[in-house]
Amino acid sequence: MTNSFYDQFPSHRGRMEYVCLGCRARLDIDELYYTCPQCNEVLLLEDTQFDELRRTSPEQWREAFDLRAATRRSDLKGIFRFYELTAPVLEPEDIVWLGEGNTPIIPASSALAGHVGQDLAFKNDGQNPSASFKDRGMACAFSYLKALIRRHGWDQVLTVCASTGDTSAAAALYAAYVGGAIKSVVLLPQGKVTPQQLAQPLGSGAVVLELPGVFDDCMKVVEYLAENYRVALLNSKNAWRILGQESYAFEVAQHYAWDMADKAVFVPIGNAGNVTAIMSGFLKLHRLGIIEQLPRIFGVQSAHADPVYKYYDESDPAKRAYHPVTVQSSVAQAAMIGNPVSFPRVRHLADQYEQAGGPGMFHVVQVEEQAIIEGMLLANRHGHIACTQGGECLAGLLRARELGLMQAQETAVLDATAHSLKFIGFQEMYFENSFPSEYGITPREELMNAPRRVLSPDVKVRLSSREYTLEAGRAVAEVLHLQAKL
Numbered sequence: 001m002t003n004s005f006y007d008q009f010p011s012h013r014g015r016m017e018y019v020c021l022g023c024r025a026r027l028d029i030d031e032l033y034y035t036c037p038q039c040n041e042v043l044l045l046e047d048t049q050f051d052e053l054r055r056t057s058p059e060q061w062r063e064a065f066d067l068r069a070a071t072r073r074s075d076l077k078g079i080f081r082f083y084e085l086t087a088p089v090l091e092p093e094d095i096v097w098l099g100e101g102n103t104p105i106i107p108a109s110s111a112l113a114g115h116v117g118q119d120l121a122f123k124n125d126g127q128n129p130s131a132s133f134k135d136r137g138m139a140c141a142f143s144y145l146k147a148l149i150r151r152h153g154w155d156q157v158l159t160v161c162a163s164t165g166d167t168s169a170a171a172a173l174y175a176a177y178v179g180g181a182i183k184s185v186v187l188l189p190q191g192k193v194t195p196q197q198l199a200q201p202l203g204s205g206a207v208v209l210e211l212p213g214v215f216d217d218c219m220k221v222v223e224y225l226a227e228n229y230r231v232a233l234l235n236s237k238n239a240w241r242i243l244g245q246e247s248y249a250f251e252v253a254q255h256y257a258w259d260m261a262d263k264a265v266f267v268p269i270g271n272a273g274n275v276t277a278i279m280s281g282f283l284k285l286h287r288l289g290i291i292e293q294l295p296r297i298f299g300v301q302s303a304h305a306d307p308v309y310k311y312y313d314e315s316d317p318a319k320r321a322y323h324p325v326t327v328q329s330s331v332a333q334a335a336m337i338g339n340p341v342s343f344p345r346v347r348h349l350a351d352q353y354e355q356a357g358g359p360g361m362f363h364v365v366q367v368e369e370q371a372i373i374e375g376m377l378l379a380n381r382h383g384h385i386a387c388t389q390g391g392e393c394l395a396g397l398l399r400a401r402e403l404g405l406m407q408a409q410e411t412a413v414l415d416a417t418a419h420s421l422k423f424i425g426f427q428e429m430y431f432e433n434s435f436p437s438e439y440g441i442t443p444r445e446e447l448m449n450a451p452r453r454v455l456s457p458d459v460k461v462r463l464s465s466r467e468y469t470l471e472a473g474r475a476v477a478e479v480l481h482l483q484a485k486l
């Protein structure tokens, strides 16, 4: 490999097609499809030239991706470091990069690992530009949209998505950046998006529409719009989103020097796009021999939104039946989804995953709300920036251990899908013991925290600056029981 590998855009081009997971129809990518026009099933994208990538050896791929980590090219800096595995039909001028990808994997402190009883690390996807993993998918979806706009000369594209808050923030951010023909509209379940998440698309200038109901209701409306009007759907039903999110798996593998032995990756399941993407990403690496072993995948769902858990809870595959559920309030609000659009993709990829890696490679565990919020608090007390979904992953790891599913030598990689600050209202509710009863959460004293007022405000008004410093200093020292220097 030479320097040119990371200074030049790859010359390799694939041939991509949509593949229907129902009737296996193949569709041209020159049109925007979300579901199969023949059978209405969801789609995945496939590169029919994927096998050509085998002409490059696994060692060469590993070296190439490692070298590309040092690129100066903005079109290869983010998720397209793995261009050949992602969307090798895009041209450099189409690629949108807002700094997404390359999020750090932070090993837990020995105190946290000791508490949990397992080696673990958080991958901080909240360090993406809109503060969640959705940016990975949006970077790819918007790059593809730009390619379509360029080819077709479209002068107006209305992008729409339903959201619990993260997708809308990402969609609005990328739309604001690309601008031109693109205008972003987001549909949110009224009162079920945190104030921080609501502020994001508003700040990016998107049209923000609130609907009564939950995410599943908004998703149906977006599906209706995409079926009946000329709009571009940006939820993970859009298979380009899935491709971008595969980068999470590529980055995890690269972080561990392409050695996935004894790794267990924990992912919260909401609309199920991310777990789909992560399995698909690892499978691609495995097919090319870039990783020799697949990591185990653990999906995690709250008992308040658990249709995928319920499906896999039946151990006999022949007896499994999928039923959407009615969600209840959840602190893992981003995953508060009763009918995930990507469920057929999960089933398809979980089968492939176990065929490639053997039984026990894919599990779904169910966790309680109390365990989720305490997972977040515990992580963050040990120096992490986990959101409630990151807390859900930690709760999932603890549950997997209780069920005897973890092996002592395994390292768990937990997906902190968003920045903790987006969900900080749930921390506040815990600290103030103000959770509405439907969450079923009772705060524990040892995890609570609150600011302590040291002086009354009038002291600041009454005293001179010097006197105030002395008074406040003494008051703080008293609260902290500080010993005076001799």
Ligand SMILES: N[C@@H](CCOP(=O)(O)O)C(=O)O
Pocket (backbone or CB within 6 Å): 134, 161, 162, 163, 164, 165, 166, 167, 168, 215, 234, 235, 236, 237, 270, 271, 273, 274, 333, 334, 335
């Ligand atoms: N939690 C998601 C729900 C929609 O997911 P998507 O990946 O299908 O867009 C959100 O942030 O809105």
